[in-house]
Amino acid sequence: MSETTDKPKLGARAPLGLKRTVETGKVKQSFSHGRSNTVVVEVKKRRILGRPGEAETAKPEPTPAPAPAPEARAPEPAPQPKPPVRPAAADTLTRRELQEKLLREAEEARLSALEEARRREDRQAKEASDEERRRAEDNRKAEDEARRQAEEDAKRQAEEEARAAAAPDPAAAPAGQAPSEEEDRRPAHARPKGAHVPVKRPEPARPSRGREEHRRERGKLTVTRALEGEGDARARSLAALKRAREKERRAHQQSGPQAKQVRDVVVPEAITVQELANRMAERGADLVKALFKMGTPVTVTETIDQDTAELLIEEFGHRMVRVSDADVDIQTETDVDPAETLQPRPPVVTIMGHVDHGKTSLLDAIRGANVVSGESGGITQHIGAYQVALPDKSKVTFLDTPGHEAFTEMRARGANVTDIVILVVAADDGLKPQTVEAINHTKAAGVPMIVAINKIDKEGARAQRVREELLQHEIVVEDLGGDVQDVEVSALKKTNLDKLLEAIQLQAELLELKANPDRAAEGAVVEAKLDKGRGPLATVLVQRGTLRVGDVFVAGAISGKVRAMIDDKGRQVKEAGPSVPVEVLGLSGVPSAGDVLTVVENDARAREVAAYRQSVLDRKRTTSAPASFDTMFSALKEKQAIEFPLVIKGDVQGSVEAIVSAVNKISNEDIRARVLHAGVGGITESDVTLARASGAPIIGFNVRANAKAREIAERDGVAMQYYDVIYDLTDAVKSAMAGELGPLIVENVVGRAEVREVFSAGKHGKAAGLLVTEGYIRKALKARIMRDDVIIYTGAIASLRRFKDDVAEVRAGLECGVTFENTTDLKAGDFIETYEVEERERTL
Template sequence: MSDTTDTPRERKPLGLKRSIDAGEVKQTFSHGRTNKVVVEVKRRRVLGKPGEAAAPAPAPAPAPSPAPAAPPPPAAKAPVRAPVGETPQERVARMQREAEDERMRLAEEARKRDEEQARTSAEDARRRAEDNRKAEAEAAERALDAPAEASAPVQVADAGEDEAPAADGTPAPAPRRFTPVARPEVKKPELKKKEEKRPAADPRAERGAGAGDRRSGKLTVTRALNEDEGRRARSLAALKRAREKERRSHGGPAKAREKQVRDVVVPEAITVQELANRMAEKGADLVKALFNMGLMVTVNQTIDQDTAELLVEEFGHNITRVSEADVDIGASDDQDAEETLRPRPPVVTIMGHVDHGKTSLLDALRGTNVVKGEAGGITQHIGSYQVKTKDGQKITFLDTPGHAAFTEMRARGANITDIVVLVVAADDGIMPQTIEAINHTKAAGVPMIVAINKIDKEDANPQRVRERLLEHEVMVEAMGGETQDVEISALKRTGLDDLLEKIALQAELMELKANPDRDAEAVVIEAQLDKGRGPVATVLITRGTLKRGDTFVVGSESGRVRAIVDDQGKQIKEAGPAMPVEVLGLGGVPGAGETLTVVENESRAREVAQYRAEKATAKRTTLAPTNFDTMFSNLQSSVVEFPVVVKADVQGSVEAIVNALHNLSNDLIKVRVLHAGVGAITESDVGLAAASRAPILGFNVRPNPKARELVKRDQVEMKYYDVIYHLTEEIAKEMAGELGPERIEHVLGRAQVKEVFRSGKRDKAAGLLVLEGVIRKGLHARLTREDVIVSATTIASLRRFKDDVDEVRAGLECGVVLADTNDIKPGDNLEVFEIEERERTL
C-alpha cells in the first residue's frame, strides 16, 4: 500500500495554453483621425493533403554515428519526480518552469513545420511552372509541324476583305508575316505565370487566395504591420492634389484659373472690407485700387455707392444697386383686406398731472395696488394692463408718468393709443402736465375723455375744472361740446362703471379692427435688462399675432421669441392685437418707442439689424468733431462741464433722466452724460467714472460685487435715487457748487482823470474829478480809455489835498494811486465798484 502512495502519478506540466495572440494596432484615417484596434491572431492549424496521414512530429537531426533506433519523442519522457521536502511555492515555480520549457519546445516544432511546408510549396510551384513551360513549347512545335491546309481556314478567317479569294478560284495571296496559330488547350497560362511570380513563403496567404479571398477584409497583425497593406487609404482630395502636382511637374506651369464674375449687391453706403467680402477679393487690393484713384482710405472706412460701383467694375464684377428701402424694413403702409379684419380691444392711455390719481384709478379698475410699488407714490414707468369689463369686453390701459421729466413717455403713450383718458383732480384743477397732456393728445389726433377725480374731497369743484378746460379749447358735453366727461373717485370707487361705458361707447364708434392672421408688428413701450431673464421688452401688439419662436427685428437688435409673458405674469404661446406682453429673447435692450417686426428668417433679421447699427454709427460719427480746429475750440470753451454716468432700471427712465439733466445746463455749465444704459452698475461703468472723475447716478439699480470693490478702491462717487425729481434737485445743487457762489457787481461811482502826477520813484498819482456816486479806498476799480478797459485794479491810496480820506463824493476833486498799474493818462475814466457773492442756483 505504501508503494502505491509513494509512486507519483504521471502529471501533465502545469501551464496556460495560448491559442490566440492579441495585439493593438493604430489605424490612421484622413483629416488626422486615428483609432486603436485590438486584433487577434489565431494559431495556425496544420492541414495535410487529402489521403495522407497526419505528419509525425519531426525527429531530431541524426547523430554522426548511426544509432540503432530513433530517440523517443520528448513528450514521452518520464515525469520528473518531485524532490523530497519541496515547499508548495517551490513546487509551483518548478511547474511553471516546466510549462514554459514545454511551450518553447512546441513553438520550435511549429516553426520547423512551417519552414518545411514553405519549402514544399516553393518546390511545387517551381515544378508546376516547369511543366507549364514544357507544355507551351510542345504546343508551339505541333503548330509549326501542322500541314498548310490545316492553317488555311485560320488565314481566311483572319484576312481582311481585300485579301479574300477571287471568284475564279485562284489561290489567296501569301499569308502575312505574323500568322496566328491555333493555341493548344492550355487554360490561361498568364495566370500560371503570375502564380510563378507570387511569393509562396506564407502558406496562409496561399490558402486565403485559394478560398476566394473570403477573409481579405479582416484586419490582422500581419496585414496591419505590413508596409503595403498597413498604409492608410488616401482621401479623394489627396488624390486630386497628387494628380494636379504631377500634371504641373510634367506639363510646366499650371494654367491660370478663369476669373469668376459675381453679382455684387451694393447698398447706399458700405465699408471697403464688406465690399471685398462680397466680391471675394482681398481688402488690400481694393485699398490699392482706391489709392490709385486718389482716395486715401482704410478697409474699415465707409464709401458711397458710386465709388463702390467703380471698384466693382474695376475688378470685373457685376453691380446690383439697392437702396435703403431694399435693405431696411420701413413702416408698413400695406393695408389689410377688409374681410381679414377682426374687432380688437381699444388701447386707452391714462394721462394727467402728477398726483392727480392716474395710477389709483387704474388700481381701482384692476383691483390691485400698483401705487405701493412705486417710489414716492409717483409712476416712473409706462405700465400696461388689460382689464375685462362686466360684459366680457377687454380694454388695454397704459399708465403714463405725470412728472415733467417724462415728457417723451407721455408723447409715446399718446401716439400708440386709441383713446386718452385725461385725469384732472377736482381740487387742484388744470396743472402744467395737464396742459402738456392735452397738447400731446391733440397732436396725436385721438379722442379724449375727461375724468374729474377726487370728487369726494371737500374743496372739490368739478365745474371749475370744466370752465378751465375751455381755456385750452377742450369743451365737454356739459358745456355744449363733444368731449365726454365723467366725475369719479378712485379712492371710493365711484363712477368707474360710467367711465368704462363711455370708453366702450367711444371704441364702438371708432370700429377698431385688426388682422390677427399675419406676421406681428408691435411697439416697444418699455425695455429693461433683467438679471435673470436678460433683455426684456414690454410691447403692445398693433396688428398680427406674435407667437413663440418667431424671428423678429426691433431697432438695431434682432432675436427670437423665447417666451411671451402677459400682464398677469403668466407665460402664453401667442399674443393678438392690442395686447400688452413682455417679450424675452432679444439680443440687446432696444430703445423705447421702436417698432418690433417679425421677419421670415434669422439671416434677414441679422441683415436689417446690422444695417441699422451701421447707420446709427455713421450718424454718431458725423456728429463728432471732424477737424482739429473744432476740437481745440471745444477745449478752449469757457463752459464748465459736469460729467456723469447714468444707469437706470428701464429705458424710459434713462431717457427721462438724460433729458432732465440736459435741461439743467446753461451758458456757464452743462451736463455731459458719458454713458447712459439699462441694468446694474458694472465694472466698466466704474472704470469710466474713475477715469473721468464723474459721479455714477443709479436709478433703481445697484452695483454688482466686483463693481462695489472697484468703487471702494478707486473712490468713485456713487449716488442712488428712486424718485427722479430728487435726482434733478441734488444734481442742480452740485452743479451750482461746481461753479461757486454767484458774484454780482454794484457800481458805486465814476470819475474822470484830469492830471497825472509822479508819486514816489515808480508810482503815478491821478488827479480825479468825481462825476457821480462816491469813491472809497480799497474798492475795485476799472480804468477805461475811450470805453476800452485798460486795466482792472483796486484803489490803493485816496487823498483830499494832503490828507488821507476814506471816501470822496461827487463834485469834489481828489488824488488816487492805483495798485499794479501806472498806465494812466489824462482823459481816462475810472469806475469804482464792489462785488457781492450770493449762493448760486440753477
C-alpha cells in the first residue's frame, strides 16, 4: 500500500476552517492648521495553529517482528494506524496559562487603547462640527460591525474546536470502557497503545456584562498580516466613506429651509420701503414686488404709511409694533442719571458785555495767565470755547459769544449750557445799551452773574458809579448788601485776575456742578460753520457722558459720525468728557447754534431721528402762520399763560422809559405785561433771536429793523410792529393783551318754566308739559334742566308746541309742551331755564 495509508483519516474529524482574524478600525489623524485625515487600521489576531485533535505528537515506532523464512512468508497484514499520543496534562496547563496571559495582555492593551481613544474623541468632540460628528458616527458603526463579525468568528471557531475535540477516536478504548485513574496519571510514553486520553472540553464563554460590544483585539499591524486577512472583513475604502458623507451632506442641505424667524418690526407713521426691509431683514426687491402685486407700484426709496407697512409685514409673517412720530425723537427729559453716577465737572463760564469795555482783552488776559510758555496764543481763535487750568489743578471752561447770538440760540432750544455769566463793565464808561441787553439775557436764562468792573487803571474810573447804575436793573452787588459778586480788574495790567478766578470757583462750589461721564455723550452746539477744506464743523460743549471718535450722533436735524475731534489747543483728541469743548468733524450738514448733540446706537437710528426733526421743521415752516397779536395770545391761552412778553426798541432813552412805564400800567389781575428787553437803537438780530426764544412780538418806536434782522424775523415768524405815536402803541398792546384772554362770554337768562307733567312722544321720546313762569320760551334756545337746584342737562329745545300746534314762542303764564335734544330724563317738578349766549369784546 502507499504511504498515505499511514496517515490518519481526515474524515474522522470535523472539517477545518479559518476563522476571521482581521479586525478593522479607523483612526483620525490631526494636523496643523485644522487639517485632519482618517486612516483605516486592520488588526489581525494572533492565530495559534496546533496539531489536529492534539494527537499529532511523536509516538514510538512499533517493534518490527522477525522476518519469517522466504518459503514460509505470508502476506503482510495491513498496518494498524498509529494511535495519537495525547499531550501531557502539564503541557496542556502550560499552554492554557500562556493563552490566558496573552488574553489578559490583549485585554489590557484594548482597554488602554479604548481609554486613549475616548479621551481623544472627547477633545475632538468639542472642536468638531456637525460634519465631523457624522464622520465619527460612521466610524463607530464600522467598528461595531467589525467587532460583531470578529465575535461571531471567534464563537464559530470555538464551536469547531469543541466539535473536533469531542470527535470519536478509532484507536480509543471500546465503548463503555473508561480508562482508570492510574492510566490517566501515567505519562504518554508509558501508556499502552490505543489507550484513551481524555480531552478537556473548553469552558463556555462567561457573560461579559455589556463589555463584549466594545471588545477589540489589538496587535501589531503589518503588511503581511493585513494581506492575510479576508477581503470581506475589511471596511469600506476612504473614497467610499467620503462619497457616503457627501451624499448625507447634500441630503441634509436639501431637507428644506429652516423655520422662518418672526420679528417685531417697529414702524413709525411714515417709513421708506428700504428702511422697512432692513427692519424686517428681507430684501427690498421682495417688498417692492409684493407692493406691485397689491397694486401699489413704488420704489425702495419711496415712503409708505403705517397701514401699507402693516400689510407688508403680515404678508412676510412678521409682527408690527406701531409708534407715533413723537416716539421716534429722543426723549432727553426722561433720561435722568442716578445720583450715585454723578461726578464733579468744571464750570462753564460765558463772558458778556459791550465790545468796547475790554471783553476781548479780559479773555486774552485770562488765557495768557494760564497757558504755559511757548504756546503763544494758546488757542485757535475760531473755536470760541476753551479750557484753562487754575493753580489748584481745577479747570474752567470759557465760552466766547460775541453779540449773544449763541447764548440766546441755546436758550431758545432749551439747551442752557452756561453755568455762570461774567458781565464786563468799563469803570470809566458805565452801563451801555449792550450791557443792559446782556443783563436781560442773563436774567431770562436764570443763571448767576459775576460783575467784572474793568479798566480800573484808567483815569476817571469810577467803580462805585457802576455799582449804583446796576441798581436800576435790579443788580445788587455784595458791597451794597446784595448777593452778586463784583471784582475790579484790569485786563491791560492783569490786575485782580486771580480774584476773578476765585469768585468763579466760589460760585461753582455753590452750584455743585456734577455730571455722569460713563454714558452716551450729550452736548450743545456752541457754533457751527462750513469749512471749504474740512466740510461742516461744529464746536460742541459736552454736557454729560463722554464723546469718542467713531460715535454716531444726531444734532438737531443733522446726523453724522465723529471722524475727528480737535481741542482748544488745536490737538486731535480721542475723547471728550463733561464741560470739555471740542471741534467735531464728520457732520452731514451745518447744525444751528444751540442744537443738542446726542449720541445714538447706530446710523439707522440717527437718520431716523434727523429725518423726523427735519419733517417737523418743514411742517412749521409751511403750515404755521407768523406770530401776531391775534394768533399768539390764543396759543398762550391754551398754555394758561398769564404773562404778555414784549421786546421794545426806541429812538431815545426817554421814549423807551415812557413806553415801558405805560405798558406796565396796563396790567391787571388776569394778565400782566413783561418787558423782556427795552433798549435804544435799531432792531438787531439779537433782538429777533431773543423774541423768538420767548415767543414775544417786537415793538419798534421810531426805529426800524436792519436787513439781517428782517430776514431772520421772516424766517422764524417773529412779529414786528412799528409805531410813531405812543398812544397808538399803548392801545395796540391793550387790544393784544385783551385778545389773549379771549372774548367776554355773557349769559342772559330769558325765561323759566316748571315741568307739570311728562308725556310719551314717539317710541322712545318724552315730552314735558310746562308752565312758563318768567320771561318766554323760544325754540332752539339753550336750555338747562334743574332738579333740586342741580343742573342735570344742558342742551337745546328741539320742539315747542301749544295745543298740538308748533309755535315759535310761549310767553309767561301760558302752558306748552317741549322736547329736548338727546335727553329723556324728565320728571314732574323739574325746572327749565332758557338763556342766550352773548360774546362781548374784552377791554382792560
